[in-house]
Amino acid sequence: MPYYTYRPVTILSRKDDDSMKCKTESREKILTAAAMLFQIKGFNATGLNEILSESGSPKGSLYYYFPNGKEELALEAIQLSSKSIQKRLNASLNKYASPIEAIQFTIKNIAEDMEKANKLKDISISLIALETYFSSEPLREACKEVFEILENMYSKKLIESGIPKKIALELGMLIQVMIEGAITVSLTQRNVTALLVVSKHVDILLSPYIQSK
Amino acid sequence: MPYYTYRPVTILSRKDDDSMKCKTESREKILTAAAMLFQIKGFNATGLNEILSESGSPKGSLYYYFPNGKEELALEAIQLSSKSIQKRLNASLNKYASPIEAIQFTIKNIAEDMEKANKLKDISISLIALETYFSSEPLREACKEVFEILENMYSKKLIESGIPKKIALELGMLIQVMIEGAITVSLTQRNVTALLVVSKHVDILLSPYIQSK
DNA sequence: GTCTATAGGTTGATAGAC
């Protein structure tokens, strides 16, 4: 709310204007660092000091931009992570017209990223969801919403290929749940076997509902 | 490094001694409280003080029984949780001869417990797995082992019903992954729809491999 | 062996300078 007021009118000319950078970029940098650290290390293991040193901002800025402290920061961080994950998923689902191929490509995509980095980043919010479902109602609801959005993205892809809406909604949830579980297990096992098994059985699971594979 | 050297050797000689009862019972109480809190609240959100006040033991006992501190305690807590979860799973899988019915009963069982308490207890170690896979190698390996044991329990049930070993191993992993993901989503959504969807599709998934349902 | 008291460090949050 307050940070929009300071946008200089001169932005029209340049995108990377210095004056504009100072205002929103400080906030954005804190949020980006928080989103990354909450996904990988989790909510409780990530201190505010760590977020600030990672983002290069001083402590005062955090409480200016997020007066309600850590919880408010986490709420926005979850929403930012949600956008990144959605963007990723949307791109990979649109690579193929066939939902089976598209979903298998999506899983393969996650597996490749995981083998490179071995950590959660723009992949899942399961960690923060499990950490907060019992202790913070606002954060729980934010995570719940993320899960619902992802489910609906899978369902939408299935509906587009002709699967009846009622069935597609169930299958979307099932696929989302399978992938979420496979991510947890794959990270713990330090190999992507679980993801590959899911990928393989997505075929068997969806084939009966689809005319031509 | 040796986590196992600390255990007093006197246990071997005496079994029903009073002094021993006190010792191991105190130890057991700390461990039980730790296992419960780590599952529900997680590793990072649970302080040692909380574990001790929950178990009724003083702080000194903890470092006497677990000289390597929180990590060693967590390692044994994971193994204790593993035993509880295995016991539960074994009981529910043996309720029915048919693997489909047995697994569906298992899921229903988890769903019922979850609706009652709305928290992880003897249900899953996903939370501590995601919290520690990146920060503690011993804890990651302990969680990895738990996942493998559970997978194998499902696989064993499938093999017993005549499914070829190679296929059964994959399906066991798939079922474990689905249930793990459904638990995470169900807890976050505060309803067991995800678990019920998995239960329904376990039937579709396994039927092709089984002669008579 | 069992436990109390305390050390040393880090956390989330705040007050107030400019």
Add this chain to the structure above:
DNA sequence: GTCTATCAACCTATAGAC
């Protein structure tokens, strides 16, 4: 409005009394 300096509370871990 922006940020530095500081706070009390909590954390894990330890030293040493009995």
